[in-house]
Amino acid sequence: MTAEQLVTLLGLLITAGATIVVSVIASRSSKKVSKEQSAVTFSQHLIDRIEGLEKRNDDLENRFGVLEKSFTTAINFIERMVLWARGGSKPPMPSIPKSLMAHFDPSLIEEHLEHQEAE
Numbered sequence: 001m002t003a004e005q006l007v008t009l010l011g012l013l014i015t016a017g018a019t020i021v022v023s024v025i026a027s028r029s030s031k032k033v034s035k036e037q038s039a040v041t042f043s044q045h046l047i048d049r050i051e052g053l054e055k056r057n058d059d060l061e062n063r064f065g066v067l068e069k070s071f072t073t074a075i076n077f078i079e080r081m082v083l084w085a086r087g088g089s090k091p092p093m094p095s096i097p098k099s100l101m102a103h104f105d106p107s108l109i110e111e112h113l114e115h116q117e118a119e
Contacts, residue, residue, distance in 0.1 A: 073097050093112070095116065
């Protein structure tokens with residue numbers, strides 16, 4: 001083998017080695033970018049999920065507030081009815097709060113109103 005052929009062969013080996021090194025570096029870089037993109041996508045998914053849960057929590061808190069208010073109104077009405085009954089059921093009969101009427105049987109409301117008018 002001549003010196004010229006050795007130089008050519010050496011040049012080809014160096015070029016091949018450099019190509020392999022660049023390819024490995026590019027592959028690692030690509031994997032790193034891919035991992036970073038996956039992390040960003042995952043983070044965005046978590047943020048969206050948390051925002052959805054916060055919205056749901058706000059909705060549940062609002063519903064709970066409405067139920068709590070209705071429950072308090074119902075307890076107050078029951079207490080007034082008990083006190084009215086203890087006092088001998090003398091007129092006037094406590095009226096059903098408007099906020100609770102939707103929860104009563106309509107015939108009971110009608111009967112209650114008729115009883116109040118009779119007093």
